[in-house]
Amino acid sequence: MNKCLFHKYSECHSGKFLFKVVKTLSESTIFLIEEDNDGRAALKESLKNNGYKVSLAIDEEDALERVDSRCVKADLVLMHLLRKPPDEILEIGRNICRTGKLSAQLVVIAGKYGADLEGTNLQVNENEYITYLEDGEQLFDLLSRLTAKT
Numbered sequence: 001m002n003k004c005l006f007h008k009y010s011e012c013h014s015g016k017f018l019f020k021v022v023k024t025l026s027e028s029t030i031f032l033i034e035e036d037n038d039g040r041a042a043l044k045e046s047l048k049n050n051g052y053k054v055s056l057a058i059d060e061e062d063a064l065e066r067v068d069s070r071c072v073k074a075d076l077v078l079m080h081l082l083r084k085p086p087d088e089i090l091e092i093g094r095n096i097c098r099t100g101k102l103s104a105q106l107v108v109i110a111g112k113y114g115a116d117l118e119g120t121n122l123q124v125n126e127n128e129y130i131t132y133l134e135d136g137e138q139l140f141d142l143l144s145r146l147t148a149k150t
């Protein structure tokens with residue numbers, strides 16, 4: 001089953017779906033790299049409402065420019081790049097972190113996946129994750145757990 005990530009965000013934004021609000025003691029900063037024009041504002045707002053500071057890039061090129069100028073400091077890099085498989089997005093994220101000398105957790109939101117993966121978080125290595133969202137609460141539970149480590 002393929003899931004439309006924007007649909008999950010639009011449900012949240014329209015009030016049909018309520019994200020669990022998590023107060024983060026660390027006031028962690030998330031560098032959000034989100035290509036989906038329709039979902040970007042809702043996700044950014046949800047992150048802020050859950051106590052995170054948010055830096056934003058609209059695509060890989062924008063993210064590289066921002067980290068290259070050293071204007072981004074982040075505890076976690078959250079990526080949703082359309083039309084790219086998760087492994088490719090992870091490699092892009094690694095490059096962004098290397099370029100910006102970021103020692104941040106890296107979370108990739110998978111865009112299309114089967115029902116067998118829905119609702120799972122795959123830990124790729126110590127600081128890298130791919131999340132196959134079932135709902136928004138899953139994302140915020142993962143972010144809360146990861147940022148509690150920083």
